[in-house]
Each structure stands twice: as structure tokens, then as C-alpha cells.
Amino acid sequence: MSKNFDYERFYDLIAPVYGVAMRLIPVWRHYTEVVLSWLPPSGAVLEIGPGPGLLLTKLVERYSLAVGLDLSSGMLRQAQRRLRCAHLSVRLVRAEATHLPFPAGSFDGIVITFTFSAIPNGLAAMEEMARVLRAGGRLTLVDAGMPGDGNPLGTGLARLWEKFGDFMRDEAALMREAGLEVIECREFGAFNSIRLVVGRQP
Numbered sequence: 598m599s600k601n602f603d604y605e606r607f608y609d610l611i612a613p614v615y616g617v618a619m620r621l622i623p624v625w626r627h628y629t630e631v632v633l634s635w636l637p638p639s640g641a642v643l644e645i646g647p648g649p650g651l652l653l654t655k656l657v658e659r660y661s662l663a664v665g666l667d668l669s670s671g672m673l674r675q676a677q678r679r680l681r682c683a684h685l686s687v688r689l690v691r692a693e694a695t696h697l698p699f700p701a702g703s704f705d706g707i708v709i710t711f712t713f714s715a716i717p718n719g720l721a722a723m724e725e726m727a728r729v730l731r732a733g734g735r736l737t738l739v740d741a742g743m744p745g746d747g748n749p750l751g752t753g754l755a756r757l758w759e760k761f762g763d764f765m766r767d768e769a770a771l772m773r774e775a776g777l778e779v780i781e782c783r784e785f786g787a788f789n790s791i792r793l794v795v796g797r798q799p
């Protein structure tokens with residue numbers, strides 16, 4: 598995939614099957630739900646790239662205001678359906694992570710799981726997330742990454758993600774560049790190929 602790849606069309610196409618596929622990978626839920634214990638206990642939260650809304654359902658149950666923002670209208674339809682079936686209502690917004698349609702300081706928490714690596718301009722997205730976080734607010738990110746110890750299986754997995762167009766990055770460095778304080782950065786999951794990074798708006 599190149600920077601000109603049509604991500605919106607791609608995610609629209611896979612939207613009907615993505616949620617089913619993720620439910621068939623039992624560890625996926627564990628990987629994404631790691632963010633929950635790092636979020637503030639109350640307030641307004643934004644999930645960027647909620648896809649079919651598996652994690653968003655939890656956020657809606659927990660927070661007085663939870664907003665899901667995604668590039669793909671197909672994914673947003675899946676999320677809407679899932680939340681409606683659970684008798685939950687949510688604000689869903691179709692937009693691009695590099696241009697968040699919210700005023701500065703709108704959210705106490707931001708969640709982004711397995712989405713940051715699909716955004717070509719990572720620093721622009723990080724700066725936007727930092728902008729819409731309130732002072733003291735937290736950005737919690739989970740994504741595939743290159744394992745720090747260079748273990749061959751984890752490195753192989755990361756190289757595979759790169760072939761599918763994902764960008765393996767130093768998310769902690771980008772968070773700092775966007776003005777956030779990094780309060781957690783750790784590898785976990787299969788061969789340390791998954792990364793949790795948590796930033797705080799000073």
C-alpha cells in the first residue's frame with residue numbers, strides 16, 4: 598500500500614466481516630481492552646477508529662460521553678448496529694484522524710487501537726489527538742510494533758504488517774513530539790509484537 602492507497606474504500610469493503618473476524622481471535626479483545634485501566638474513571642472519551650464498535654460498546658457503558666470517530670462509513674454502520682442491539686446510544690462521527698472536528702481540550706480520554714499504524718501522517722494525527730485532549734487527559738494507544746529485543750518471530754510479524762501497508766513507528770517519540778508526557782510504554786502479546794503507549798496532556 599502506498600500513501601495514495603484508498604483506506605476509506607478498503608475499510609468500507611472489509612467492514613461487514615471485520616467484527617466477526619476479530620471475535621474469532623480471542624486474544625484480540627484482550628489486546629484492545631488493555632487500554633481500559635489507563636483511561637480516566639469518568640468524563641468524555643473519544644475512540645478513533647472504533648471499527649465495528651466492540652471496544653466502543655464498553656466505553657459507552659462506562660462514560661457519560663463517548664464518541665466514535667472513523668474514516669469508514671461502512672465501519673460506522675457496523676458500530677451503530679452493534680450499539681443499537683445493545684440498546685446503547687452513541688455519537689458517531691465520520692472524519693479523518695488528522696482533522697478532528699472538535700474544539701481544543703474536548704476530551705478527558707482518547708483511545709486508538711490498531712488504527713494509528715494505518716494513518717500515513719502519524720505526527721499530524723498525534724498532534725490532533727494532543728490538541729483535543731484536556732490538561733491531565735490521557736491518550737491510550739495499542740498497536741502492532743517492532744519488538745525492542747529484535748526477537749525473530751516478533752520482527753517477522755511486524756514485517757508482515759508492513760507488507761499490508763501498516764507503518765511500524767516509535768509511537769512514544771511521536772507522542773513526545775506532539776507535546777504529551779509518556780507515562781507508559783510497554784510491549785506485550787505474541788512475541789512482544791503489540792505495544793501499549795499511554796500519554797498524558799500536561
Ligand SMILES: C[S@@+](CC[C@H](N)C(=O)[O-])C[C@H]1O[C@@H](n2cnc3c(N)ncnc32)[C@H](O)[C@@H]1O
Pocket residue numbers: 604608619629645646647648649666667668669672692693694695709710711712715716
Ligand atoms: C484495523 S481497524 C481497528 C478497529 C478496532 N479499533 C480494533 O482494534 O479492532 C482500523 C479502523 O480505523 C479506521 N481508520 C483507518 N484510518 C483512519 C483515519 N485516518 N482516520 C480515522 N479512522 C481511520 C478504519 O476505518 C477502521 O475502522
